[in-house]
Amino acid sequence: MTTAPTETEKTDESTVPPPKRHHPEYVPGELPVVQRLVWVNVLRIVGSLAVPVVGFVVLWSTFDFLRDADANRLLVAGVAIVVGVVGVFALFWGMNRFVDWLPAHLREGVRPYIFVGPALVILAVFLIYPVINTILISFKDATGRDFVGLDNYDFVFTDPSMLRSIRNTAMWIVLVPLVAVSIGLVFATIADRLRRGEAVAKSFIFLPMAISFVGAAVTFRLIYSFRPAGFGSNIGLLNGIWTGLGNNPVSWLSQRPWNNLFLMAIMVWMQTGFAMVVLSAAIKSIPDEIIEAARIDGASELQVFGRIIVPSILPTVVVVTTYMVINALKVFDIVFVIGNAEANGTEVIAERMIRWFFIQGNQGHAAAIAVVLFAAVIPVMVWNVRRFREQEMTR
């Protein structure tokens, strides 16, 4: 990480022709220090806010016009792209020009905030403020108006359906990463041995990554489809095989507690490819000499795998597993689309949150559930920040 040293800033100013001054009263050096600081900070705030606010107003008025005109969506998308790309860029450009007009002693103090400010303002509105507000709402009633103390948390940790959802989520975050990473690791290792077709085989395993959770849920609903004996032949593949073996058809999605595993299979199907691709890249970067030396020393293929390949790629395995744990923690779509979560005992935390927020309309309960999710990712957050700081040290 290289910082732009202050020397270069000075070079910058001396080589660029001084821009026209529209504010003759701020000649460099004339303002007292305190007043100058005030000005710099005011300009920084204005600069940060200008792009998001002006951009929003332009988009909003354009959009209002489009809504009145009952325009088709292609036009809406087209206008949005033009305003979104050209407009946002033009705003940045305009603000940069505005900074050029400022007196020299203010200019380079304000300019970074023109670049970084809009992102910070948006993060503040869409992530930082909501996190604080959600925590507050979690102590309030269903409408989010009056404080009710810890009632919502009491609900979260006593309601039978909520407790089931916590238990199920705990199973999701253990089993899905475990199975997906294991299959991905084995597949990456053996595909590495193929003479031909490694890339093709890998891309087929990876393909479900491109599909939405909703699409995957529909795909597997077909596989698990069930019709009781006497109500027509079973069109689901699983029951097709099962009845073909002479058994009675089974309603897979209502077999407690195994139905949870059938839902987890959907996520394993979707995420194994990701683990496989990342681990495959890690395996290929192990120095050949190490593996060669082990083989010469008479190590079997299994020993090479267990004693050399796995330990060498362990850091990658940890990163991939963490990613999958977070994904499994937030799984919502699969359970929501398959449906009947309460009847089948397949509730998960993220799905409960939406159910209490949208369908039951209880903001307090929903916020408390969200805070539980948030608390669960805090360790990962800390770990991410720590890892980033270590990277910065060595950079």
Next chain:
Amino acid sequence: MTLTAPLPESVTEAPPKPTKAEALGVRRGGWFIRITIVVIVLLWLIPVAGVLVTSFRSETLANTTGWWEAFAHPFRSGQWTFENYRQALDTGGFQSSFLNSLAVAVPATVIPITIAAFAAYAFSWMDFRGRYVLFVLVVGLMVVPLQMALIPILRLYAGGAKLGGVTVFPDLKLNGTFLGIWLAHTGFGLPLATYLLRNYIGSLPSSIIESAKIDGADHFTIFWRLVVPLSVPALAAFAIFQFLWVWNDLLVAYVFLGGTRETRVVTIALSNLVGSRGENWNLLTSAAFISMVLPLAVFFSLQRYFVRGLTAGSVKG
């Protein structure tokens, strides 16, 4: 100015190397390995194959016999049809949903990238107080679950915000509008975009930035003429990741856009169809395939960037 400086390595992907065993001249995979791979690949493809085959079968056949039975009489008349797709696109409303998804996904990809690129440049090459702390904040925000943002943002959209009687955020009735969901996706995608682009832009050789400064270029010129063209791989990787994320998203669309026929996106339309016509498999499968077509096309045509985008996106919250 000339750009002869070597490009840094892609965001995460390791360059392809000859197969390890090949380089070592070790015994190649035998039958056992090949059969294992074929079995796993088949297991992974069968679910999609089932959807694809069912979606082209006539209504009665699709709903009364297993899709694998189609292979017993592949050329029987009345076996295959496009009727399901016509019905899904037309009466099922998937044509307009597809357009809605495009209208949501394209701006929700482009706007965050533009804003994040400027921020990433500032975090990499500009000097300002709090730079490190603010970036650590961005890193921390990456894994915040979306669920934490839904209630307050929806309240902002539907009622604005007041602080001690003063309106801080006016009631703009953004709920159920495209603009509302663009902004939401912009906010949610921004930490990851900033993080990835800053990693890439920050690793550009400082010599080219310095020489551009000596040549008299200001920050804006360096950003636009030098850094953006050099960062195309990272920009493309994130663009693909964000586009697919938005296209495949159900949660944000469900909360901010809703299920009305005028605005609903394909994922919402498909999930509604499961609720209303859950046993009409001919319709469900064709609708599911319509929702998958664009991501799959992106996957097959831009696989390299796609993999980079996803591996790089592995930290998103």
